[in-house]
Amino acid sequence: MRTTVGIIGAGPAGLLLARLLHNAGIDSVVLESRDRSYVERRQRAGILEQGTADVLRAAGAGARMDREGLRHDGIELRFDRRRHRVDFPALTGGRSVMVYAQTEVCKDLIALQLAEGGPLLFEAEALAVEDAGTDAPRVRFRHEGREDVLECEYVVGCDGFWGVARKAIPAELVQVFERTYPFGWLGILADVPPSHDELVYARHDRGFALLSMRSPSVSRLYLQVPDGTDAEAWSDEAIWDELERRFETADDWRLERGPITQKSVTPMRSYVHEPMRHGRLFLAGDAAHIVPPTGAKGLNLAVGDVVTFARALAHQQETGSPELLDSYSETCLRRIWQAERFSYDMTTLLHPAPGATGFEHRLQLARLDRIASSRAAETDLAEGYTGFPFG
Numbered sequence: 001m002r003t004t005v006g007i008i009g010a011g012p013a014g015l016l017l018a019r020l021l022h023n024a025g026i027d028s029v030v031l032e033s034r035d036r037s038y039v040e041r042r043q044r045a046g047i048l049e050q051g052t053a054d055v056l057r058a059a060g061a062g063a064r065m066d067r068e069g070l071r072h073d074g075i076e077l078r079f080d081r082r083r084h085r086v087d088f089p090a091l092t093g094g095r096s097v098m099v100y101a102q103t104e105v106c107k108d109l110i111a112l113q114l115a116e117g118g119p120l121l122f123e124a125e126a127l128a129v130e131d132a133g134t135d136a137p138r139v140r141f142r143h144e145g146r147e148d149v150l151e152c153e154y155v156v157g158c159d160g161f162w163g164v165a166r167k168a169i170p171a172e173l174v175q176v177f178e179r180t181y182p183f184g185w186l187g188i189l190a191d192v193p194p195s196h197d198e199l200v201y202a203r204h205d206r207g208f209a210l211l212s213m214r215s216p217s218v219s220r221l222y223l224q225v226p227d228g229t230d231a232e233a234w235s236d237e238a239i240w241d242e243l244e245r246r247f248e249t250a251d252d253w254r255l256e257r258g259p260i261t262q263k264s265v266t267p268m269r270s271y272v273h274e275p276m277r278h279g280r281l282f283l284a285g286d287a288a289h290i291v292p293p294t295g296a297k298g299l300n301l302a303v304g305d306v307v308t309f310a311r312a313l314a315h316q317q318e319t320g321s322p323e324l325l326d327s328y329s330e331t332c333l334r335r336i337w338q339a340e341r342f343s344y345d346m347t348t349l350l351h352p353a354p355g356a357t358g359f360e361h362r363l364q365l366a367r368l369d370r371i372a373s374s375r376a377a378e379t380d381l382a383e384g385y386t387g388f389p390f391g
Helices: 012-021 038-041 050-058 062-070 088-092 102-116 236-245 298-319 328-350 358-373 376-388
Strands: 004-009 028-031 070-072 074-079 080-087 097-099 124-130 137-144 145-152 154-156 177-188 199-203 209-215 216-228 260-274 281-283
Touching: 004 012, 004 199, 012 028, 012 074, 012 102, 012 298, 038 102, 050 062, 050 097, 050 298, 062 102, 080 088, 080 358, 080 376, 088 216, 088 376, 097 209, 137 260, 177 281, 199 328, 199 358, 209 236, 216 236, 236 260, 260 328, 298 328, 328 358, 358 376
Parallel strands: 004 028, 004 154, 074 199, 154 281
Antiparallel strands: 070 097, 074 080, 124 137, 137 145, 177 216, 177 260, 199 209, 209 216
């Protein structure tokens, strides 16, 4: 099998890249180790930056998002029983975010790829990327019980942290930057309408809490918990009781309870792999970088990566110049490090660290009070949350 671009991974990054390449007249093959049902069901991110939503629309994949997604023009910060709303459009010249689950993005892009795009092979396990440093890289993979080879001009690894793409870059060329946080998020899905019409980020001495949603009838909520927590160790009642404590305000706001349908614990880490390119192998998304979910940046960073690659390859095909492909890693990393910085700032702003002193608690409250009282500080948060420019 031969193609111009071999794409490993059919998450939102790989699927969107295939769509962007198709629209540019460039052929590709997508290899995905899981089956279609799994890809369309796995719960991940739910916040799309302004730029991500605009890219999906321009790619022809935004119609259902615009019908069913929830546009949000702000978030609410809670601290010291106070409530402060950050108004995104007023602070950013009209930018907003969209609540639309990754599962739905994948469904839309899969439907388009199968109807209009190149081959999308499910249950096709990539085994190795070979000859990445040459002009003829190959992806060895297993599909329908036999091994095969995908011969490519370029390979893009959208196969996540545990995938094979990153392993094809020689270790002596790599620098890794990472931080592991001593806490995680206990997340739940609940069949109850959200108790607020926008996301609520709550800083409390007992720990962070987040009120989010997946739809007008399904709530997504999170609690800061110690690293290594077992989700099943928390009863449903204990989760709701703790959420109520952390969201407490001085007014009459109330948290609505409902049946919990899913529980899980997400570890918190920051990770960057440099470089993101070796020869004709390019890394995108979690294969190259991970952020703590506090800043809602993971999926959006992956979109930025594939937009950058698609533009660069189209530029080379149109002009013959490899300049943009050669600068792919540098271009992506400028945006990635800003997102890493923003996610780290949000995480340390809102999560009391284990063993934090009274001094550290007061510093967090002072930082939050600064955002609530300074338009400049509030604007910096709004600009970071709604997204850094692509490319």
